[in-house]
Amino acid sequence: MKRIIPVIAACFVMTVLLDVSVDAQRAPKNVQVLTDLSTREIRDYMKSVSSGIGEKCDYCHNLKDYSSDEKETKLIGREFIKLVEQLNEQVAAINTNVMRKENLQPVTCYTCHAGELTIISED
Ligand code: HEC
Numbered sequence: 223m224k225r226i227i228p229v230i231a232a233c234f235v236m237t238v239l240l241d242v243s244v245d246a247q248r249a250p251k252n253v254q255v256l257t258d259l260s261t262r263e264i265r266d267y268m269k270s271v272s273s274g275i276g277e278k279c280d281y282c283h284n285l286k287d288y289s290s291d292e293k294e295t296k297l298i299g300r301e302f303i304k305l306v307e308q309l310n311e312q313v314a315a316i317n318t319n320v321m322r323k324e325n326l327q328p329v330t331c332y333t334c335h336a337g338e339l340t341i342i343s344e345d
Pocket residue numbers: 249250251252253254255256257264265268269271272275277278279280281282283288289290295296297299300301303
């Protein structure tokens with residue numbers, strides 16, 4: 223038993239280290255707003271962005287280089303991510319200060335877009 227515990231502990235430490243290094247290899251290169259999220263959290267966040275506006279990843283990304291800002295839609299998307307972050311600071315303040323029973327849910331792209339973009343007519 224005395225020998226097994228250090229072995230288990232060592233395995234655990236190695237798993238954690240391996241995880242971190244794998245994460246670091248795929249670490250995002252051009253994240254300006256979602257700086258608090260891990261690589262995996264960014265991917266999950268992006269899935270919710272996609273389903274929230276009803277567009278695939280390539281609506282905003284060059285699929286060969288996700289860090290590239292070459293698409294205008296990605297730049298627009300970044301401004302909307304900032305908007306959502308600001309709204310959710312307010313949501314948190316409301317939950318802390320005035321909501322007593324039910325918490326307000328965080329705002330997402332889906333809150334306004336409901337799974338599809340309205341294409342603004344140029345007329
Ligand atoms: C509406 C536009 C939009 C859509 C759709 C979108 N993304 Fe993003 N994505 C962004 C923006 C904007 C950033 C940068 C966020 C920032 O600066 O904090 C980003 C960042 C990323 C990054 C980090 C890239 C790097 O190296 O900096 C990855 C990976 C990523 N997105 C994956 C995806 C995947 C996978 C999908 C589809 C499931 C997707 N995105 C859909 C706008 C979008």
